[in-house]
Amino acid sequence: MKILAIISEFNPFHNGHKYLLERAKELSDCDAVLCIMSGGFTQRGDMCIMDKYTRAKHAVSGGADCVIQLPAPFAVAPAEIFAKGAIKILLSIPEVSALAFGCESGDEYEFFKAAELFIDxxxxxxxxxxxxxxxxxxxxxxxxxxxxxxxxxxxIVTNPNNILGFEYCKAILRAGADIDILPVKRVGAGFGDGELKDNYSSASAIRNNLTDIRISDNIPPYVYNDLKYSADLRGFHSFLRYSLFRAEPKDMQRIIGCGEGLENKLKSLENNNIEKIIENATTKRYSSSRIKRILCANALGLYADDTQNFLGADLYIKPLAVKKTRANEILAALSKSVYPVITDANGKGLSAEGEQCFDKDRYEFAVYNHINGTDKKDYMVLV
Amino acid sequence: MKILAIISEFNPFHNGHKYLLERAKELSDCDAVLCIMSGGFTQRGDMCIMDKYTRAKHAVSGGADCVIQLPAPFAVAPAEIFAKGAIKILLSIPEVSALAFGCESGDEYEFFKAAELFIDxxxxxxxxxxxxxxxxxxxxxxxxxxxxxxxxxxxIVTNPNNILGFEYCKAILRAGADIDILPVKRVGAGFGDGELKDNYSSASAIRNNLTDIRISDNIPPYVYNDLKYSADLRGFHSFLRYSLFRAEPKDMQRIIGCGEGLENKLKSLENNNIEKIIENATTKRYSSSRIKRILCANALGLYADDTQNFLGADLYIKPLAVKKTRANEILAALSKSVYPVITDANGKGLSAEGEQCFDKDRYEFAVYNHINGTDKKDYMVLV
Known part of the structure; x- marks a missing residue:
């Protein structure tokens, strides 16, 4: 089986994602589509508006055959580590032969060329x-x-969407992996474009307009129907605040992109509301995305030294959702990975570092449930 | 100088408290009134609606000459330890010669008789x-x-108000202290009577009706004017929830009145809202006050073993507010205590255990500021 991989957040899964899946399937000669997706928290330090199982289910409904989890230490990290972690896990599966991603411009040659230039x-x-x-x-x-x-x-190195593709190519080259890339030109709104469009709005535009009926034209109906389970983001903000209050500066220094006194700056702001904390810590040097990611990593206990260890360790394949009619063949393909396939919350058969990384995911899932006041179980779903 | 002492929470300071102060001054032959008051959190596990400095200031405006702090490990504790801790600190000041308290019935003889019976x-x-x-x-x-x-x-042993007086007498007898007691019959509403009365409502009735104009007849104008600074109790509830979520059952077992599996019961409820957590953990055996006190102690890191240590250790006198015109003589009297008098947040000259206890107060004050989004300084105020 030849597998086409897609690295994703799906917060939430929208028409643009659906288009990417469909177009990539048309363009590639692969037999199945595997998405690797963030858990409950994203690269920009947001709490996802729906939990990981719900989002994974949407992706399968939208054309993926399987969604596996991108471990939290990579998911809530700068683009380079986000990409490295995702590629590391994908490359552990021998059947993965291509990677598709959305981009603004550029072809396979240009992306690899850019990555080579960077590395050399x-x-x-x-x-x-x-x-x-x-x-x-x-x-x-x-x-x-x-x-x-x-x-x-x-x-390739200036447009936000292209940058992720560029990072994927860097990670592939560095790993010396034999994998094709398939840049798919995006339709509709650009990444982070906050305005609602007719049919292809960005995920952030959709999140900012959850009560606007027009978003029903921008997301598939099975996503729209699940919006009623949207997470309590005020609770998330309280959680970030209290976590900052409880944190020791020496632990915060261990977060990627913190240190240099930023930990003290953030601590000095701890009694403000979260908007004020982000606003007052943001400078030319420290973007608001970076501040949010640091606050989120702090709340989840994600530290640079652990993440570096995990990047060099034997990890795991954790399927979140699989297409029912293809479950046997897909799981058989995943099980060819050099890492164990874990379908529940127990995580048997892991390496020592794998166990530590899995614990970070367990905690992240518990935090999501806690903030959301839910008690979801951590088991793979069949769609 | 002969000092009359009063043990208090003043959440908030109301007409009944003012009456107690005035009546006790009339009845005793003392030269000054010293209140020992909880910090930001009470015996029933509530966050006070105003911070400790504001409440202390009100008490001085209402007739006290000085208010000192009851350390958090005693303030957020069952009645017996609350009383023991307060009496321990008061007895360290040789000038303290009497203790007044509100009660439903009973005289000095009956209270001491009850305490003797209990001890024997x-x-x-x-x-x-x-x-x-x-x-x-x-x-x-x-x-x-x-x-x-x-x-x-x-x-004496069944009425909630009398029980506190009874506990004070037990603590005095056990300490073998030469101190008079002055039970003052309460006017108006009983303790915990939630209904608003004409002039003498209970503190809980006032807290439950903060937006009702009628409370202006129940609290002095200087208290009414400060109600606009009332604390964010929703933030407090979030803090309790997150603290429960973050707690290890083995640490919760160290909280007074927890253990026996109650720690696991509470942990199993952690993803609910706070009302539901309290409701579902309350039984005939475990009162809702006890559950709330445990949740609060957990959030403040107050543990039985520490509290026991503090009860046997050299502690401190921390004045929160002093009447300006009498500051010199009052501070001179306090400085005769065997414990150091601390008027700021530094806590110099403390014993090892005193330092640990003071750290609990520092943390409690930081938590209060954090929940309230304020940045009040921890210095004695002159009124």
Whole structure:
């Protein structure tokens, strides 16, 4: 079986995701689509508006054959680690032969070329960056200039969607993996475009307009019907606040992207409401996404040293939802992974680091249930 | 200087408290009134509707000369420990010569008689209790019967207000202290009577009717004016929930009155809202006040073993508010205590256990500020 993989958050699953799945299936010669998806919390430090099993179910309804979990230490992490973690798990499954992702522009050649340029970083490349920096350009602009001068497409390293694809390619190249990539040009709204469109709005536009009837044109009906189970995001904000209050600065320094005094800055803001904390900690140097991700990682107990360990360790394949009619063949394919396949909350047969990583996922799931006032069980669902 | 002491919560300070202060001053031959008051959280596990400095200021405005803090490990504890802790601190000040308290009935003789009976527990007393119990009477009723048969006044050990006075007398007798007691018959509503009265409502009736204009007849104007700073009790409930979620059952077993499986029962309810948690954990054996006190102690990190240590240790006198015109003489009197007088958040000169107890107060104050979204400083105020 040839498997096409997709790395995702699906918060929530919308028409754009459905299009990506359908288009990627058309373009590739794969037999099945496997999504690897964040649990209850995302790369930008948000709590997902629906729990991971509900979202995984939607993805299967929308065309995926199976959804497995991206462990929390990678899911709530900067793009590079998010990509590395996802690729690491996907590559453990020999049947995975291609990776599709949404992008603004660029083809397979341009993405790999960009990744190669980044990894090689020739003397010429470095010289140009330094020259531009000395001329007073920002790092991101200097980088893009050098990139272009060395034959790369600057769009690949500047557009938010492309950047994730670029990170996937870097991770694939670094792993020396034999896997095709399939960039699929997005339709409709750009990533993070907060405005509601006719049929293809961004996930954030949908989240910002949950009570607007027009979102029913932007998400499949099985997603729309489940919106009534949306999470209590005020409860999430309280949880972030209390977790910050309870945290020791020395533990916060262990969070990726924290340290350099940012831990003390955040602690000094702990008695404010969460909007104020984010607003007052955000600077040119520290984006609001980074602040939110740090607050979320703190609440979930996700630390850089653990995450680095997990990146080098034997982990696990945790299916969240599988298409009922194909469950046997899909699970058989997954079981060829060098990692154990775990379909429940027990996590038997794990390595020591795998067990630690699994505990982070267990805790993350417990936090989701707690904030949401629910008691969902951590078992794979058949759709 | 002869000091009259009053043990209090003042949540909030109302006409009944003011009456107690005035009446006690009339009846005693003391030169000053010293209140010892809970910090931000009470014996029944509530978060006070105003912070400790505001409440202390009200008490001074209402007739006290000084208010010192009852450390949190005693304040959020069953009546016996609440009383023991308060008496321990008061007795460290040689100038304290009398203790006044509100009661439903009884005089000095009856209260001390009741305390003596309890401490002695004669064979006759025990025989009567066992007889009544074997006849199927409840423990509290059997106890009251035995009490009466031995010459005590049963009202003293059955009425909620009297019980606190009874506990104070027990603590005084046990400490072998030379101190008078001054039971002052309460006017108006009984303790915990939730209904608003004309002028003398209970503190709980006032708390339950904060938006009712009629409460202005029940509290002094300086208290009424400060109601606008009332605490966010929903935030408190979230804090209790998250603290329960984060707690390990083995730590919860260390809370006074927890254990016997109650810790697991509470943990099993952690994903519910706080009303549901209290409702479902309350039984004939475990009162709702006890459940609330356990949840609060858990959130503040107050444990039985620490509290026992503190009861036997050198502690501190922490004035919260002092009457400006008498500050010098009052602070001079307090400084005769065998414990150091601490007027700020630093706590210099404390014993090892005193430092640990002071840390519990520091944390309790930080929690109050955090829940309330405030940043009040922990310094004595002059009124």
């Amino acid at each position: 970083e020739s003397d010429n490349f470095k010289t140009i960056i330094n020259k531009k920096l000395s001329e007073g350009e920002s790092y991101i602009k200097s980088y893009a200039e050098a990139f272009e001068a060395c034959g790369g497409n600057r769009d | 527990e004669s064979d006759n007393f025990k025989t009567i209790i066992n007889k009544k119990l074997s006849e199927g009477e409840s423990y509290i009723k059997s106890y009251a019967e035995a009490f009466e048969a031995c010459g005590g006044n049963r009202d």
